[in-house]
Every structure is written in C-alpha cells, then in structure tokens.
Amino acid sequence: MASLHTEPLITLENIHLTRHGKRLLDDVSLLVMPRQIVTLIGPNGAGKTTLVRVVLGLLQPDGGRVQRAGDLRVGYVPQRFVVPANLPMDVDGFLLLSGAGDARQRQQVLVDNGAGDLVRSPLRALSGGEMQRVLLARAMLRQPDLLVLDEPAQGLDVQGQEAFYALIARLRDTTGCGVLLVSHDLHLVMAATDEVICLERHVCCVGRPEDVGVHPEYRRLFGRDLAGLAVYRHHHDHHHDLHGNIVPDKGPEAAAGGQRDE
Structure with missing residues (x-):
C-alpha cells in the first residue's frame, strides 16, 4: 500500500543533545518528505546513529523541535x-x-x-x-511511511551494497515511503539519494550528492571529493566492476534504453 502522506514525514529543527558532558548533536536540522531519500554521512562519532535515535523517538533532545506526521508508521533496519x-x-x-x-x-x-x-x-x-x-x-x-536504515549494507561487498541500495530506491518508488539512510560512503549511495546531509555533530553541508561530493567540508572529513565520479540515477545503462567503477553496457538492452537491475 502506497503512503498517503503529502506533508513532511519528520522535521527536526535546531536539535541539541548532550550526554555525560559531551555534545553529541549541535543545532542539527533535518527534513524528510514522502518519496524522498535522505542520506546521512559522516565519520565515526559524528552523531549519525544518535540522530537516528532522535528520529525514532528513542532519545529526547535537550533542545530544538521534533515534529512527526500524524499516524506516522516507521520501519527500521538496524546497523547489525x-x-x-x-x-x-x-x-x-x-x-x-x-x-x-x-x-x-x-x-x-x-x-x-x-x-x-x-x-x-x-x-x-x-x-x-x-x-x-x-x-x-x-x-x-x-507498510511504513518512513523507512529508517542505519548502515544497512555494512559488511556487504561493493556489488552487494549497490544492489541493496538499488532495492531501497525501487521500494521507495513503488510504495511512496520516505527514506532516511545512514551510510559511510557517498559514492555507493549516489544512485539512490535525493539529498545528503554531512554530519560532524553539526551539519557541515547539505544538498544534492553531486554537490556535497565536491564541498570543502566533505573533502575535509573524507580526504577526497567525487568530482571525477559519474553521477547516475534510477535508469541505468551501465554496470559496476568489482571495485565499484562504472562500466558502460554495450548490449541491445543498453541501446534500447532499458533498465539494468544492479
């Protein structure tokens, strides 16, 4: 059953959270709409899982506003x-x-x-x-309106991760749910992601994956940018080798503009 929501599924504004004298989240805002995939990226200890727990209602922030759509159904896939x-x-x-x-x-x-x-x-x-x-x-x-996934492809090889993220995108397309996804590698989720939030206890940068991938804050955190990597979305005319590199298809399916399941 497709989600009937049209308003924002989850809205976080200016979230602050401190535990044991340590600031875990500092002025973090987040919005997930129906049919939107939002990806949180950031180094270890950046507060990604903490933010997910706030979204799920498992942690109450010290400050800021959390608003959920009425009768919101949430599906959750844990990190492990x-x-x-x-x-x-x-x-x-x-x-x-x-x-x-x-x-x-x-x-x-x-x-x-x-x-x-x-x-x-x-x-x-x-x-x-x-x-x-x-x-x-x-x-x-x-039958969630909002699907929350915390590093769901951790431990899978590159091809397995790409197939899993492609599956998430198909589920979004068929059910209309919104998706909040935590990942450690922007390159692998670029195909499915509509918006990226780069987190280091605060929001370092936010935007489309191709923009975040060349942002100075992204380069500072991960030591590289994605300027030289192709950005691909939904209808694929390529596959990936064992290293995750894009390899164009040359068969009749590609010529016809067909979609290749990854």
Whole structure:
C-alpha cells in the first residue's frame, strides 16, 4: 500500500543533545518528505546513529523541535542484528514476530525484497546479504511511511551494497515511503539519494550528492571529493566492476534504453 502522506514525514529543527558532558548533536536540522531519500554521512562519532535515535523517538533532545506526521508508521533496519547460534527459528517465524501481516503478506514482502526463497530457511544460516534483505522485509511489513536504515549494507561487498541500495530506491518508488539512510560512503549511495546531509555533530553541508561530493567540508572529513565520479540515477545503462567503477553496457538492452537491475 502506497503512503498517503503529502506533508513532511519528520522535521527536526535546531536539535541539541548532550550526554555525560559531551555534545553529541549541535543545532542539527533535518527534513524528510514522502518519496524522498535522505542520506546521512559522516565519520565515526559524528552523531549519525544518535540522530537516528532522535528520529525514532528513542532519545529526547535537550533542545530544538521534533515534529512527526500524524499516524506516522516507521520501519527500521538496524546497523547489525546478531542471531543466537542456538535459536531454532526460520525466516517466516522471525517475520511473524513483527505482529504485522498474514502468511501471504509475509511471503510477498520477501519476494518484493529479493528473498522469496528464504521463507523456510533457518535464521542462523543466512548470509550477511540475505539477513539484510530479511530485516528490510520485516520493516516493510509495517507498510511504513518512513523507512529508517542505519548502515544497512555494512559488511556487504561493493556489488552487494549497490544492489541493496538499488532495492531501497525501487521500494521507495513503488510504495511512496520516505527514506532516511545512514551510510559511510557517498559514492555507493549516489544512485539512490535525493539529498545528503554531512554530519560532524553539526551539519557541515547539505544538498544534492553531486554537490556535497565536491564541498570543502566533505573533502575535509573524507580526504577526497567525487568530482571525477559519474553521477547516475534510477535508469541505468551501465554496470559496476568489482571495485565499484562504472562500466558502460554495450548490449541491445543498453541501446534500447532499458533498465539494468544492479
């Protein structure tokens, strides 16, 4: 079911948060609209996960304003999920614990996330990429208006990350949800991202990925810029090699302007 919201899903204005005498967030503002993908990037300790917890309502800021759309449904994919080695549960049982959806809906959401054949697989036997797709399926069972993902592709190789981010973009397109995504590599999320917020406890720079990628603050934090990297969006006429480099397609599909799933 597509999201019915047209107003901002989440608005944060001038957020301040201090814990144990340390300023974690300093005058941070953020806005996510329906059908928009906003990506938070920044070095370790920049406050990205802290900001996500404020968005989720798990942390209350010391100052500033947090406003959520009425009846906002949020789906969340954590940074990591450790399955106990002795947990006798399959994927369908794990999805059942979410309390959302019937058996048909659980199967369909797995299919939509490219994990339809995993429904009876033991949870502890899943690979990293399979587990991330199952976690994403569990979040999508809630039919969220806002999907929040904290480093969801951590531990995946370059190709796996690109495929996962392409999946997120497709889910946004088909459901109309907004997406707040935390990532450590702007290059890998450029295809899916509408806006980037570069964070170092405060907002260093904000804008389109191609603009942030050449911003002096981005170069200061990451020691490089993306000026020489192609920016690509949605309809692809290329694939990526093992190093994440763009390689143009030369087959009939590219000539016809078709889309290549990554």
